[in-house]
Structures are given as C-alpha cells and as structure tokens.
Amino acid sequence: MRLPTERPAECPFDPPAGLAGLPAMSRLEFADGHLGWLATTAEAARAVLGDPRFSARQELKHAAVHAVPAGGPGRAAPPGFFAATDPPEHTRYRRLLTGQFTLRRMRLLEARIERIAADHLDAMAAAGPPADLVTAYALPIPSLVICELLGVPYADHGLFQELSARLVTFGDGGAGALAELIAYLRDLVRGKRAKPDDDLLSGLTGELSDEELANLGVILLVAGHETTANMLALGVFALLERGCAYEEGAVEELLRWLSILHLGAPSRAALEDVEVAGVTVRAGETVALSLPVINRDPAVYADPDRLLPGRPEARRHLAFGHGVHQCLGQQLARIELRIGYRALFERFPGLRLAVPATEVPVKHDAAVYGVRSLPVTW
Numbered sequence: 001m002r003l004p005t006e007r008p009a010e011c012p013f014d015p016p017a018g019l020a021g022l023p024a025m026s027r028l029e030f031a032d033g034h035l036g037w038l039a040t041t042a043e044a045a046r047a048v049l050g051d052p053r054f055s056a057r058q059e060l061k062h063a064a065v066h067a068v069p070a071g072g073p074g075r076a077a078p079p080g081f082f083a084a085t086d087p088p089e090h091t092r093y094r095r096l097l098t099g100q101f102t103l104r105r106m107r108l109l110e111a112r113i114e115r116i117a118a119d120h121l122d123a124m125a126a127a128g129p130p131a132d133l134v135t136a137y138a139l140p141i142p143s144l145v146i147c148e149l150l151g152v153p154y155a156d157h158g159l160f161q162e163l164s165a166r167l168v169t170f171g172d173g174g175a176g177a178l179a180e181l182i183a184y185l186r187d188l189v190r191g192k193r194a195k196p197d198d199d200l201l202s203g204l205t206g207e208l209s210d211e212e213l214a215n216l217g218v219i220l221l222v223a224g225h226e227t228t229a230n231m232l233a234l235g236v237f238a239l240l241e242r243g244c245a246y247e248e249g250a251v252e253e254l255l256r257w258l259s260i261l262h263l264g265a266p267s268r269a270a271l272e273d274v275e276v277a278g279v280t281v282r283a284g285e286t287v288a289l290s291l292p293v294i295n296r297d298p299a300v301y302a303d304p305d306r307l308l309p310g311r312p313e314a315r316r317h318l319a320f321g322h323g324v325h326q327c328l329g330q331q332l333a334r335i336e337l338r339i340g341y342r343a344l345f346e347r348f349p350g351l352r353l354a355v356p357a358t359e360v361p362v363k364h365d366a367a368v369y370g371v372r373s374l375p376v377t378w
C-alpha cells in the first residue's frame with residue numbers, strides 16, 4: 001500500500017480514506033520504493049516512539065510521501081538539527097533548550113499573547129467583515145510569538161513566513177527555502193553573539209556554535225509557527241462547520257480530531273529487529289505513523305470520529321508525539337491555542353463562515369495540514 005494523502009472531500013477533518021480499520025502495523029511502500037510499515041494504533045505508536053531501538057536519524061529514515069526537504073536517507077542532519085538525532089546527541093540539545101523554555105518565559109509570553117490577540121481582533125473589528133482569518137489572525141499570532149521568543153525582528157516576518165511555508169510544502173522549493181532560512185538565521189545569530197539580548201537564541205550563544213544555533217533557530221521558527229497557525233485556523237473552521245461552541249477543553253479535542261501532522265510523521269528507523277504489535281520490523285526498515293488514524297483509535301476514544309469538545313480522554317492524544325522527541329513547544333502551543341480561540345469567540349460570538357464549507361481551500365500538499373484561507377464574517 002502507498003500512503004493515501006487526501007483527506008475526504010465530504011469531511012476534510014477526517015483521515016484520508018483507506019486508513020481506518022487497518023491492522024496496527026501495516027505494510028507500506030515508501031515514496032522511494034522502500035518497503036516499511038505504517039503504525040495505525042495508539043499502542044503501536046507508543047511502542048515505536050518509546051523504544052530506543054527506533055532511531056529518529058534522518059539519514060536512516062525513508063519518507064512515506066515525498067523526500068523530506070531537509071534531507072532524506074543518505075544525508076545526516078547538520079549540527080543543531082536535533083529533532084533528527086538520537087540520544088545522547090539529542091539529549092544534550094534537548095536539555096539546553098528545555099532550560100530556555102522556562103516557566104518565567106512562558107508566563108511573560110502568555111501576557112504578550114493576550115495583547116497580540118487583542119490587537120489583531122481590534123484590527124479585524126475596525127476593518128469590518130468579512131475577513132480571512134488566516135492572514136488577519138491565525139498566522140500573525142504564532143509568528144509574532146516565536147519571533148519574540150527567539151529574538152527575530154518581526155519586521156522580517158514576511159520573509160520567513162514565506163520561506164517556512166515553502167519548506168513544508170511539497171515541491172522543488174524546499175531545498176532553496178531551507179538554505180535561505182539558514183543564511184538568514186546565521187546572520188542573526190552572529191549579531192546576537194556580538195550583542196546579546198534577553199531572548200532564547202542569545203541565551204544559547206555560550207553553549208552552541210553559530211552553525212548549531214542557526215540550524216536550531218530554523219527548526220524552532222518553522223515548528224513554532226507553521227503548526228500553531230494551521231491548528232488555529234483549522235480548529236476555528238472545524239468548530240464553525242460542526243456548530244460546536246468553544247470551551248476550555250476544546251483545545252485537546254481539536255488537537256486529537258484534526259491531527260495536523262498527517263502524512264506519515266513522525267517516523268522512525270529500526271536499528272535492529274524489533275517486535276511491534278505482533279510483527280517483526282527488520283533492522284533498516286522505517287515505520288511511519290499516521291497520527292490522524294492513531295488519534296481516532298476506537299480502543300482509546302469512544303465514538304472516535306465525533307468532535308466532542310471537553311471529552312476527558314482527549315488528553316491521551318498523540319498529536320504532540322511521545323517519548324524523548326515529544327513536542328518541545330507543546331506548552332507554548334497550548335497557551336497560544338487557548339488564548340487564540342477564546343479571545344476570538346469572546347470578541348465575535350456570532351462568528352461564522354463567509355463561504356460554504358466546501359469552498360474553504362485545504363492544504364493537501366503540505367506536511368502540516370490546514371486551510372489556505374478561512375473567509376469569516378460576524
């Protein structure tokens with residue numbers, strides 16, 4: 001089987017057709033012809049992500065859909081691309097970064113996020129309906145936040161928003177966008193070394209080289225705004241289309257139900273033969289995860305295909321992964337989503353789609369699922 005990638009036209013929030021009901025570990029043909037596996041249950045996913053015999057190293061893994069823009073088999077991750085490394089190398093970077101994602105910094109950011117959300121809602125209200133929620137709200141919030149966290153001048157946001165969108169979209173633009181982003185970050189990091197500030201990148205100049213810091217900055221910049229921006233807009237689309245009121249517990253349920261990392265990611269390569277859910281994954285084979293089906297696992301969630309904001313078991317979702325690579329930015333993402341949804345629905349209680357749901361353009365061709373635009377009115 002090849003990995004199906006298109007979400008169904010009749011319900012663009014559901015996993016691609018053909019994935020539900022597959023065995024926990026199914027044979028999958030990867031884009032380069034490699035025969036590997038697809039994990040489709042929560043139990044199998046935890047077994048793979050929690051086992052050190054499975055590696056996250058990029059040079060060992062095959063891509064389920066298209067070659068990953070950052071490299072692909074045969075190319076080791078450059079220094080600082082820690083998400084594609086294993087312990088102990090991974091542990092060193094992860095510790096340094098965890099030390100920067102402090103409670104104090106998150107608290108300060110929380111107040112800033114409230115302000116940023118309010119300012120953008122003011123601007124939307126002043127301009128009047130209709131609005132494209134992606135450009136007016138969902139993209140600028142995480143973009144501003146990650147800029148403040150890293151110490152990237154927001155004046156440059158146009159450049160890196162475009163570059164990171166190109167990086168996660170399949171096609172020929174990925175490699176060029178990556179090189180441009182790295183060059184941009186390298187200049188920025190040199191400036192920080194010369195004149196440190198109170199931001200995350202400045203805080204790591206003592207521990208890491210310019211190259212490591214620039215690469216790490218790229219990961220955080222892309223991971224920090226492509227994901228949350230897509231989650232914000234797609235989440236609002238889902239709530240409006242399903243006629244669900246926003247409530248505090250909706251964030252976890254939306255993360256579960258939408259599973260925006262959807263095309264066979266994360267994935268891992270077996271370093272030796274490993275038994276998972278009754279099959280033997282041979283050394284060298286890649287296991288890709290399908291988070292959209294894993295997060296609809298009927299063994300974990302009652303009536304899994306229903307969006308049920310506030311369902312208690314939603315917290316067990318794997319949308320942020322599991323194990324040593326579990327999302328570093330998940331607390332920040334949760335804060336942004338909670339404030340982002342709440343502030344929006346408080347300001348515009350009558351918010352509704354300005355076009356029929358079938359006309360909202362979705363991203364079938366990107367590693368991070370979402371909407372290209374979301375016309376709304378109030």
Ligand code: HEM
Pocket residue numbers: 049056082083084094146219220223224225227228231260261266267318319320321322324325326327328329330332333
């Ligand atoms: C809704 C938003 C988000 C989702 C759904 C998400 C999802 C994920 C997932 C599934 C992983 C695990 C990858 C793996 O196991 O290979 C991951 C890792 C990661 N995420 Fe997120 N993420 C989100 C937001 C963020 C934000 C806001 C940041 C940064 C500020 C961030 C930074 C990272 C980093 C650095 C890693 C790599 C961690 C490691 O390898 O140790 N993410 N994310």
